Amino acid sequence: MAKVRVGVVGTGRMGGYHVGVLSEMQEVDIAGVVDVDPERRKAIQDKYNIPVYSDYMELFGKVEVAVVAVPTMMHYPVAKELLKGGIHILLEKPCANSLDHARELFQLAQDKDLILHIGHVERFNGAVQELYKIIETPIFVECKRMGPFTERIKDDGVVLDIMIHDIDIILNLVKSKVVATHVLGATVFSEKDDLVSAQLEFENGCIANIVASRVSQNKIRTLSVTQKDSFVVLDYTDQEIYVHRKSSSEHQMSKGSLRYKQESLVERIFVHKDNPLKLELKHFIDCVKNGSPRNVAVNNELYSLEIALDILGQFNKKRKN
Numbered sequence: 001m002a003k004v005r006v007g008v009v010g011t012g013r014m015g016g017y018h019v020g021v022l023s024e025m026q027e028v029d030i031a032g033v034v035d036v037d038p039e040r041r042k043a044i045q046d047k048y049n050i051p052v053y054s055d056y057m058e059l060f061g062k063v064e065v066a067v068v069a070v071p072t073m074m075h076y077p078v079a080k081e082l083l084k085g086g087i088h089i090l091l092e093k094p095c096a097n098s099l100d101h102a103r104e105l106f107q108l109a110q111d112k113d114l115i116l117h118i119g120h121v122e123r124f125n126g127a128v129q130e131l132y133k134i135i136e137t138p139i140f141v142e143c144k145r146m147g148p149f150t151e152r153i154k155d156d157g158v159v160l161d162i163m164i165h166d167i168d169i170i171l172n173l174v175k176s177k178v179v180a181t182h183v184l185g186a187t188v189f190s191e192k193d194d195l196v197s198a199q200l201e202f203e204n205g206c207i208a209n210i211v212a213s214r215v216s217q218n219k220i221r222t223l224s225v226t227q228k229d230s231f232v233v234l235d236y237t238d239q240e241i242y243v244h245r246k247s248s249s250e251h252q253m254s255k256g257s258l259r260y261k262q263e264s265l266v267e268r269i270f271v272h273k274d275n276p277l278k279l280e281l282k283h284f285i286d287c288v289k290n291g292s293p294r295n296v297a298v299n300n301e302l303y304s305l306e307i308a309l310d311i312l313g314q315f316n317k318k319r320k321n
Contacts, residue, residue, distance in 0.1 A: 003029040004285055007063035007087075009056045009078060011035045011044055014092055014119075015069030021278050022067070023048050027285060031062045060085045065288055067281075068092060069119075071155045076101040083108045083116065090284045092119040093168075094160045095305055102305050106298050117284045117294065118301050122165045123172075124279040126271040127239040131223075131232065134243065134269065135173050140226040141208040143170065145236075146216035149189040157193030159312040163212035166223065167311075168304040172296070173225070176204040178307055183314040188215045198311045231264075241269040 006028045008019050015035075022030055033044050034056045041052040053059070056078055059066060066082050068075065069092045076096045079089055083105065095102040095118045109116035122128055143166040145158075171178075178200050185196035195215050200208040221236035231244040244264045286292045 003027060004065055004289060005029050005031040005063045006285075007032045007034065007056075007059040007066045009034045009059070009066055009068045009082075010070035010074075010092075011037075011040045012069065015067070016044075017277055018067045018069060018281070019044060019048065021275065021281055023050075025278075025281065025285070027289075028065075032059050034059065056082070059087070063087060065089075065285070067119075072097050072160060073155055076105065079105050079116070080108065083112055083114055086112060086114065088115040088284075088288045090117045090119055090281070094118075094156075094164055094308060095301065097160065097309070099302065099306055099309060102302055106302070110298075115284065115287050115294070117280075117287070118296075119280065120165060120168050120296075120304075121276045121280050122169060122236065123295065124276040124283070125236060125239055126273050126276075127234050127236065127241050127269075128169060130241055130269050130271050131169075131225075131234055132172065134232060134241075135225055135227065137227055138174055138206050138225045139228065141170050141173065141206065141223070143208070143210045143223045144220050146211065146213040146221075147219040148217055149194065149214045157190070157312070157315075158196055158212035158214055159193050159308055159315065162214075163196060163198070163210055163311070164304065164308045166210050166212070167307050169223065170200070170208050170210070171300065171304055171307065174202050174204070174206045174208070176202040176206060179203050181307070181310055181314065183311050183318070185315040185318070186215075187319065193312065193315050196311065196315055200307070239271050239273045241271060243267040243269060 004027060006022055008015055011019060011033060019033060022028055030050045032051045032053055034053045035041050036054055045052045065088045067090045068078055070078055072094060075091055079091050082089055106116060145162045145166055180201040182199040185193050188194040195213045198210045223234045225232045233242045244266050246265050287294055
């Protein structure tokens with residue numbers, strides 16, 4: 001069976017992960033890796049012994065598929081040229097920093113009969129896939145995605161870098177339109193949004209609280225969902241899910257203290273743990289080779305970005321006032 005010829009544009013942290021995973025996939029042949037940094041190019045060539053280039057235009061005629069992991073501001077121009085050249089693309093999130101640009105890219109892919117996937121890797125987290133099976137009518141969703149500041153991210157704040165993952169997952173869980181958004185935030189270590197708390201109110205009555213921070217010294221990646229008969233907690237990092245049922249709480253007064261007692265049945269859900277990035281790349285290649293249906297509709301892709309850009313817009317507006 002012929003291998004799919006793949007190129008990778010951008011070998012920063014995420015692009016480097018892509019190269020590593022692709023190098024282990026038997027169904028692909030890495031035909032070229034592109035980076036403007038000569039040191040990164042040399043490191044990739046030394047490690048994987050694959051062709052490297054300084055300009056992504058060099059990939060034309062050499063690849064059928066490209067993974068684009070350049071800075072967000074370059075997503076639109078790079079993806080547009082590659083699509084115009086007839087190349088299927090997995091584009092790292094966010095798709096673009098403008099909704100019009102994102103729509104244009106999806107329209108171009110459709111016109112050219114090409115696959116354009118957005119790299120929301122958390123969709124392929126085993127725990128997230130199990131979560132969709134057990135959540136029916138969420139009342140309240142809370143997400144925390146927090147960690148220390150890193151110099152690696154220079155062009156994005158937390159909304160487009162990390163919060164967009166949770167927005168995407170919440171929208172797929174709640175399956176309702178957002179009718180109101182409330183945003184608080186702060187700049188701490190950069191000129192961007194370093195800490196943002198967003199509250200979303202949905203048409204069906206569900207409420208979601210999302211906190212994204214790169215000013216926290218402890219790394220936390222959790223999502224919890226309240227339903228009428230259960231409380232579900234997901235840990236992204238450990239790919240674990242716990243379901244609390246039949247909870248009852250009472251308090252007792254004793255000498256000098258107030259004690260709380262809570263009883264509940266806790267289930268630990270079995271999660272098939274695999275590398276989410278590998279699963280994402282396999283799905284993308286399968287769509288290209290076999291015409292498998294994409295796992296998220298284009299309208300949903302655009303809606304996730306629309307909500308993220310609205311949150312970022314509110315943050316920027318408050319900062320200027």
